[in-house]
Amino acid sequence: MGQLMGFLNIEKKNQHERQPVERIKDWNEYRENLPDQDVQKQAARCMDCGTPYCQIGMILNRGTSGCPIHNLIPEWNDLVYRGLWKEAYERLSKTNNFPEFTGRACPAPCEGSCTSGFVSDPVSIKTIERKIIDKAFDEGWVVPKPPLRRSGKKIAVIGSGPAGLACADQLNKIGHEVTVFERSDRPGGLLMYGIPSMKIEKDVVDRRVSLLEQEGIIFETNVEIGKNRSYEELKTAFDAVVLCTGSGKHREVVLEGRTLKGIAPAMDYLTASNRHLLYDEPLQADYDAKGKRVIVIGGGDTGEDCVATAIRQGCKSVVQFGKHGKLPAQRAESNPWPEHPNVFSVDYAYEEAETLFGKDPRAYYVQTRRFLGDQEGHVTGLVTGSFKEDNDAAEKTWDADLVLIAIGFQGAEDSIFDAFGVERDSSGRVIAANALDYQTSEPGVFAAGDARRGSSLIVWAIEEGRRAAASVNLYLDKKEALSQK
Template sequence: MGKPTGFLEYARREDPRRSPAERVQDWEEFHIALPDAVREQQGGRCMNCGVPFCQTGMLYEGRAFGCPLHNLIPEWNDMILSGNRGHALSRLLKANNFPEFTGRVCPAPCEKACICGIYGDAVTIRDNELCIIEDAFATGRIKRRRPPQWSGKKVCVVGSGPAGLAAADQLNHRGHSVTVVERSEHPGGLLTYGIPNMKLPKSVVQRRISLMTDEGVSFVCGVDAADPKTAHRLLEEYDAVLLCCGAGVPRPLGFDTAGVGGVCYGTEYLKSAVERAQFGKEEAQVPSAAGLDVVIIGTGDTASDCVATALRQGCRSVTQLVRRPRADYLNDQGQLPLDYAHEEAEAVFGTDPRRFGVQVQSLVSGEGALTAVVTTEGDTLPCQLLIGATGFAGCESNVCHAFGVEADKTVQTLPGSFSTGVEKVFAAGDMRRGQSLVVWAIAEGRSAAAEIDRYLIGYTNLVPSL
């Protein structure tokens, strides 16, 4: 603990953001890094608790506390204070393969477990983490690491989201030949297609993919492992197969949409927006929100990302319908917090887009095209694009059938294991766990990699996160 009184002397300062009115005009990242001297003070606020709950990563009474990766948070906070960014990086990478992802999109359960937050403001753990890894890339501290020798074992990872990438990274560094199979045109899964560029720039995802490729991981896109012939071939060619296909089946909206155009799910909308804005694919599956009245059903990160994306596409109006009452979302001070998308909607339209305790009752259409929605309060909202961001029901069954693994909403694995009932087939991430956070997916991938490593060579020196 380099500064015993740091938490008393320094106030919490988060990374500033570009103004909402400015950032809504583009797709660029909106966070701005703090000066080094201020960042060192933020590291100095860490109390280096005797029991650092921030890194416990435990489940208690159905709630998660601390970092699931067991990040060595007090150690690298102390290194930030002392200006030793190199040592901070070495401690950070001990537990986290991709701090550049979690430092941007993780809701920071570590900060909710920070002791400083009991009577004041928690340490800016997430911002500190992002500072370490981005400084490392900028200064060349991140270098290619290839294993000194290869094991001769071949592993196929199906799915290139955070769980699949974490497992591939771990297994590659252990000397196994790893191939990542992805059905989309570009690798990254959720990181590429499910999170808008202003929150997670695609250049950051590609930077990591390029580094992993340089270190020996092979990426094959445009291959759908749900094809039984493809699944059979993978089982024959590889010594182990890890399924990391996510839990992307959307939860049904609860009303009839048959024959009505202009209705989609949040993940479909966000993927199409990424394909247009980042990859120039104008023939995307879901129409742009440009010039349309948009209604979004649901709350949470996906709904907010849909609001922010619709604003950037130039929607005529945007309304977010939230099922639960407003009182459920008030903070301890009785205030309604605004996330980045709600700030932007207020800057553009002058009002919070959320309506609480309201849902869609029915649709109004003409000649098969959506024109309006009728709410449970009895009013009619103009709407040509209705987006359902109500969560996910589980994983797709076609991949499970192709590999012969048992699945309900998620893949069934042996108790306390990532192994399925099929020889040499494993599962991890949301496909095994259910809808969750990027940080939990990385923890799943790391843990599955340790089990696969032991399966392949009889022992492992990889430390599982879970």
């Protein structure tokens, strides 16, 4: 284990965060790595538990507890503590295809179930993980490792988000020939266009995609199955198809005034912002917050990213509506360890809003009832009520020039079901038989990630991609065995 009693005697430290007043002036990542010796000291806090709850990866009380990809956390913590950084990288890579993504954008359910957190602060697992992979890239330890032999089997992976990339990576390692189809102009899915650069700079995504290409994976962009490529073509050219298209159908609000200009889905807004930064594409008025009063409907992470993006675009003000109340400062009795702690926190966007505007942008129990507009058909505000039972009749009017809808997703987009003929459930997710084989109703077609699971975490997407790859490989082995009889 690490240092005896380290979890009590050593103060927890996370990745260094740049000062809000400085970071809102640019689009660079707001977190920076700690020095080697500081991270080794943090690794010394690991207890090396007999039962490491940090890696259980379970759903408890509708929340993720522990690491879904079952990272060998105590093992690489101990290696870091002893200064064996390369060995720590090798151990981390056994379970996690892309630590540079999870070390930046994962909410770290591993820390919420860390045993140290039961009596003290949890170990800074996410901080240590990012340091390991960033150091590995800096030292040149991360190199292409193409398979020694090819199986002759061809697999098409539709979608290049974390699930698609993980699935493709695993299948390629086995020796299958993998082609990843992406309808956008760059691989990466939400990693590229849905997550702001403040969390994941895009050269981090490009670096990993380049590595996968050097290992033999083929990426075809600007390809949308059902439009410029048919499923029939894929069935002829490939031995199996894996749907990793994500859960891209945004949840809509059906309210008076919804068709007014200046109201946009959050993901469209974030994508436009990322494209503007990557290609210097002009921003449409509905995606530019400069000088505007911005309201974000939805209290989740996507809404928070909209807040941070609007601030960097130069908004006049920003408010984020949430339907629930303010979380408690400490775990409630109904939220015991090792469940993920549902407690109040001031994350990066909220800290920035407080610095810029002098107050937290979050408003609680807000129920949007209708939108208001001017004679030109542009939004000027909205009217809200309350989700509190004792105050449901009260109405309030808010001024707004830009409204962003971030209330979640309704499963895979309809085009997926039309193009592949696979069945969906009532939530719009692709029905795959179970979490053991990931097969859909269409023979030889599999599904993984948000398309199958529903909108979730990066770590769940990676885990689903890995498991789907194993299922595809088993399917191909059985198919070949049957053909030889």
